[in-house]
Amino acid sequence: MTLRRSVRATVMVALGIALLLGPATTAASAMPHLHSDDGQRAAQADDSAPAAPTGLQASYDPAAQSTTVSWDPNTEPDLAGYRLYRRLAESEEWTLVSGATPLTATFTTDPLPPTGDVYAYAVRAVDQAGNESEGSYDWYIETPDTSPPSVPADLTARGTTAGNTVRWHASSDHVDHYEVWAAPAGGQDLDGPDEVRGTAYTDPRAPQDVAVTYTVEAVDTSGQRSGVSAAVNATRPAPGTAPKPSALRARHDGNGVLISWDGHSGDMGQSYRVYAQYPDPYAWSLLATSYPRNGEVRIPEAGGLFYVVSVDDESRESAPVYVGAY
Known part of the structure; x- marks a missing residue:
């Protein structure tokens, strides 16, 4: 008799709790349990890129x-x-x-x-x-090319015993070549311009002790012309009193080109200058200065054409002596 009364009481308590909490609790108890990793996957950012467009x-x-x-x-x-x-x-x-x-x-x-x-x-x-x-x-x-090149700018000119060297900044817009005009100062270039593919040029025909005026014009691949640059002047000097270098030699030694020559007796204060057609093949560039005690200089280049001059006490250069290493 006591056992039946206890079971009946337990059932009555359970029914009372269900009635008190209502249907919401019953529905909630029927929902599936959400694991924490499911929530992480739901919040994970989209990292899948679209397909590459087609039909371009x-x-x-x-x-x-x-x-x-x-x-x-x-x-x-x-x-x-x-x-x-x-x-x-x-x-x-x-x-x-x-x-x-x-x-x-x-x-x-x-x-x-x-x-x-x-x-x-x-x-x-x-x-x-x-x-x-x-x-x-x-x-x-x-695109079609209907724009002429810009006018060459920042011309400079320097006279050496090998000729007058003119340099300028490159023009824009597909330059095919430059035309360098040279004339005695105040005169005209009667034999026409020299065609140059780089941005520097040495004039080997410039007369000594005569001022020459240079201008440059760019021509693009369509034949359009830039217009003429501002003019610069240079004078090719006559050789100085220092004797030319002798027994000039050039050879590859694994670290570049070794250029050597015989120094002159009694000229221990005399220096030498070495020029090369580098980096522009159309112009001579000063590469190094050396003295007679060693009578040689190493040029870290693959090879090419060089020349060496002696320099006297007044900084005047001798006539050039040329040598090649290929």
Whole structure:
């Protein structure tokens, strides 16, 4: 009798608790238990990049001086837009040209000057989490060359016993060559310009002790001309009193080119200067100064044509003595 009363009391308590808590507790007790790793997976950021765009095409409009680029749309539901990149064909570095905000359309225009350059375009998709796709295949555009080169600037000129050397800064825009004009100061160049592929030139025909005026003009690959530079003057000096170097020799020694010569007796205060057609093959450049005690100098270059001059007490150079090492 006591056992039945105890079971009945237990059942009554349980029913009372259920009635007191109501149906919400009953429903909650039926929900599945959420493990903590499920919550972490739900909160994990999206790190999956969109697919690379396809169907890229581009065309250049010379009148508008701009490129129109289009591509096929991506299908990702979380797509934020596209980014357009451009690079020079000879460069590996891409430049973002579509701005910081992704493009929502599948076409855009990009202004380009008509300089004759070749450019590559590529487009990448980006999603709302900031993941960027691989680039599309490259599409190349060549602009027409309708812009002449800039005028050569910052000309300098120096006279040596081997001739007058003129140097200048390179012009822009696909220079094919430069034309160097030389005339006695106040006169005209009657035999026309010399064609030069670099940015320096030595005039071996310059007369001694006569001031010569030099100007330079750039010509691009389309034949367009820059206009004539500002003029510079140089005077080729007559050789000084120091005797020329003798027994000039040049040889490769594994560390460059060793140039040596015989010093003159009684000239221990005399120095020598070594010139080479380097780094510009169209002009002589001073490479080193040496003294008769060693009578040699090592040039860390692969080879080429050199000349050596003696220098007297008034810093005047002798006539040049040439030597080659190839």
